[in-house]
Amino acid sequence: MNLLHPGARVIDAATGSTLSEADVAAAAEALAGEKGAVVFHPISTTIADIARYLAAVRLGRPVVLLDPDGDNAHWSERFATDEVHPDLALLLTTSGSTGNPKLVRLSAEAVRSNAEQIADVLDIGPDDVAITTLPLFYSYGMSVLNSHLVRGATVILERTGIMQRDFWTAAVEHHVTSMAFVPYQYEMLRRLRFDPAKYPSLRKLTQAGGRLRTDLVTDFSERMATVGGSLYVMYGQTEAAPRMATLPPARLAEKLGSVGVALPGGHFEISADGEVLYHGPNVMMGYADTAADLARGDEMGGVLHTGDLGRVDDEGFLFITGRIKRLGKVFGVRINLDDVEKHFPVTAIDGGDKLVAFALDATADEVRELRTKISEWLGTHSSGVVVRSIEALPLLPNGKVDYRALESSL
Amino acid sequence: MSTLQQLREAFRTALDLPADAPVDDLQYQDNEKWDSLAHMSLIAALEDEFGVMIDTDDVINLSSFQEAIKILGKYGVDISE
Numbered sequence: 001m002n003l004l005h006p007g008a009r010v011i012d013a014a015t016g017s018t019l020s021e022a023d024v025a026a027a028a029e030a031l032a033g034e035k036g037a038v039v040f041h042p043i044s045t046t047i048a049d050i051a052r053y054l055a056a057v058r059l060g061r062p063v064v065l066l067d068p069d070g071d072n073a074h075w076s077e078r079f080a081t082d083e084v085h086p087d088l089a090l091l092l093t094t095s096g097s098t099g100n101p102k103l104v105r106l107s108a109e110a111v112r113s114n115a116e117q118i119a120d121v122l123d124i125g126p127d128d129v130a131i132t133t134l135p136l137f138y139s140y141g142m143s144v145l146n147s148h149l150v151r152g153a154t155v156i157l158e159r160t161g162i163m164q165r166d167f168w169t170a171a172v173e174h175h176v177t178s179m180a181f182v183p184y185q186y187e188m189l190r191r192l193r194f195d196p197a198k199y200p201s202l203r204k205l206t207q208a209g210g211r212l213r214t215d216l217v218t219d220f221s222e223r224m225a226t227v228g229g230s231l232y233v234m235y236g237q238t239e240a241a242p243r244m245a246t247l248p249p250a251r252l253a254e255k256l257g258s259v260g261v262a263l264p265g266g267h268f269e270i271s272a273d274g275e276v277l278y279h280g281p282n283v284m285m286g287y288a289d290t291a292a293d294l295a296r297g298d299e300m301g302g303v304l305h306t307g308d309l310g311r312v313d314d315e316g317f318l319f320i321t322g323r324i325k326r327l328g329k330v331f332g333v334r335i336n337l338d339d340v341e342k343h344f345p346v347t348a349i350d351g352g353d354k355l356v357a358f359a360l361d362a363t364a365d366e367v368r369e370l371r372t373k374i375s376e377w378l379g380t381h382s383s384g385v386v387v388r389s390i391e392a393l394p395l396l397p398n399g400k401v402d403y404r405a406l407e408s409s410l
Numbered sequence: 411m412s413t414l415q416q417l418r419e420a421f422r423t424a425l426d427l428p429a430d431a432p433v434d435d436l437q438y439q440d441n442e443k444w445d446s447l448a449h450m451s452l453i454a455a456l457e458d459e460f461g462v463m464i465d466t467d468d469v470i471n472l473s474s475f476q477e478a479i480k481i482l483g484k485y486g487v488d489i490s491e
Contacts, residue, residue: 161445161446163446163449163450163469163470164438164446164473165470165471167470168470184447188450191453191454191469192470193466372426375426380447381426381447382426383448383450
């Protein structure tokens with residue numbers, strides 16, 4: 001599979017260097033000399049690392065995208081093998097640091113079709129210029145890269161973030177047209193009093209990585225409208241390579257709270273117990289727990305059980321109403337709430353991009369200590385964890401914790 | 411507590427640093443704990459602690475402890491022992 005359209009450009013904002021066909025060819029040559037079928041690739045936002053990724057994909061070598069700042073030895077220990085399924089192209093991790101993380105197995109077909117589907121609905125063309133705002137090992141960051149490369153657009157590599165001067169300077173200098181953010185970055189942009197008029201080329205903001213509060217959806221949609229631009233609310237999961245739905249900006253006000261309609265070629269179905277099922281060409285082949293799983297073929301048949309509860313209106317707009325699995329998100333990173341409860345003496349719930357942990361009769365010192373320990377364990381900033389002392393947990397008639405009551409107490 | 415001590419405390423809390431960590435020479439790029447999330451906490455802490463509203467340009471220019479002293483100075487906050 002070749003993701004690199006001949007017209008596509010990748011420019012490193014800090015160094016000015018650009019990705020060339022020769023870079024990809026050199027990376028391919030280097031890969032040819034490496035043993036094992038699987039390429040374990042801690043990917044930084046650099047020309048060299050993108051060249052290696054594209055080379056692996058082009059050679060049909062399954063590539064595992066990893067956090068360059070993470071402890072990655074266990075991945076190659078668990079998943080090194082010579083036996084891989086011919087359709088397998090890309091492997092992404094499912095969660096942050098907790099539990100026993102699995103890999104999501106994505107075929108070349110899934111990656112390619114999702115890049116095209118996204119490019120279609122966001123109308124990405126050769127004149128588009130994206131800037132990196134997310135790590136490339138994260139499915140959303142990867143999909144921004146892929147969907148621009150396949151359409152011959154430009155991607156600006158910027159290793160700083162929205163809280164730093166260099167990022168905004170690069171956005172102006174390179175005439176950036178599109179930026180992708182997760183919910184907590186929208187909170188930051190609001191704090192920065194983000195004004196799109198300062199970036200004359202900017203036309204598209206996209207949002208994925210969890211639910212964005214509807215007041216922020218309206219706020220940023222209105223801010224973009226003042227410059228003739230749009231906010232695209234989107235819905236996805238790594239398991240869908242990753243995008244499943246986009247809310248057309250023209251319908252945003254009237255469908256506020258919806259995550260949009262299924263991408264072209266995909267559709268939603270609500271199961272008898274209310275779960276959102278997605279059908280489409282971009283659904284993963286399955287998970288991998290062991291190296292042997294990398295030899296397996298497609299086990300999903302193009303259907304993804306999302307674990308989300310939802311409803312679809314008569315025009316096909318999806319509204320997410322809850323979750324089946326006990327999952328939370330902290331700054332866009334998925335966490336298993338049951339795992340938190342196994343490791344710490346707390347009852348954990350999702351507080352909207354924050355973890356809220358209730359500790360029985362905890363002193364102020366204990367609350368502080370728990371907060372530090374839990375955030376260290378999750379590998380996140382402590383502002384993503386809230387610990388509260390509680391006298392007694394609300395219980396259901398069957399004696400189990402009443403999580404709904406806890407959630408409504410927030 | 412002097413304003414300098416208050417500022418050091420605000421940095422340690424926002425960056426999840428130990429109570430005795432030296433902070434006077436901190437730079438955004440050099441410290442792995444000083445990421446965008448920590449930066450947002452830091453700005454909120456400075457605004458609360460010193461009762462100021464920091465402008466967008468100053469938020470993204472605040473790239474070191476010493477720069478924080480200068481920027482707070484612009485808002486009439488004197489940082490001293």
